[in-house]
Amino acid sequence: MDMDNYYSTRKNVFERIEDASTATKLLMSLMMACFTGIMAQIIIPLPWTPVPITAQTFAVLCSGLLLGKKYGCLSQILYVVLGIAFIPWFGGMTGGIEVLLGSTGGFLIGFIIASYFIGAIRDKYADARNFTKMALVIGVANFALIYIPGLAGLALWSSYAGAPLGIIDLLLMGLVPFIAGDIVKILGAASVSKAFLPKD
Known part of the structure; x- marks a missing residue:
């Protein structure tokens, strides 16, 4: 396939998704929710924290990219x-x-916020769908919109459990071990944007 055909096909697929019926979009949201659930089972538990490394964040980041703010957010x-x-x-x-009220509940709330934010940028700014700009957008979503509620939830959970965490321990349990993997997921999601989303 030459590049003109590739660009044309990419735009046609994007427009078909955008112009799909509400029922189809609801089904796509449900499928993305299922994909998130499947990716959540790819886990690496860490002995010093109740927050495991999972692959589900990649699905969260892609949900806003592929479905936009409304239906990407709905999927989460x-x-x-x-x-x-x-x-x-x-x-x-x-x-x-109990999961929502547990150590990882804040991250689940962050998933919804991050998907909406990425989708909003994707919907409004076509020129932001390139690799570099979208990597920046996704990075903000990942490290601010997911981790701020995530760390807040972890702090509340630890206080409720009777063992409140200091800021260093909180970061060591809820942020630092995940940075390298998150960068890989951010770059992967930015690659999805570059490959599958039209730039006009």
Whole structure:
């Protein structure tokens, strides 16, 4: 396939997704929620923290890219709500309200916010869909919009458990071990944007 065909096909696929019926978009949101749940099962537990390394953040970052702010955000709301209600698809095949109230609950809230933010930029600024600009956008979403509520939730959980964490311990348990993997996921998601999203 020559580059003109590639660009044309990319734009056609993007426009078909954008112009799809509400029912189709709802189905795509549900499928993205399922993809997030599947990626959440790829985990590396760490002995010093209740927060494991997972691959689900990649799905979260891609949800806003592929579905936009409204339906990307909806996909993560579905992921959280269905996980609380009856599908054990959080990390390690867990589910229920206790996960939302536990050590990783703040990160789940951050997923919804980050997906909306990435989708909003993707929707409004076509020229931001290149690799460099989108890597910056996704980096902000990942390290600010996911980690701020995530670390806040971890701090509240530890205080409620009777062992409040200092700022250094909080960062060592909830941020530092994940930075390298997150950079890989950010670059991967930026590559998805570069490859699959039209720039006009």
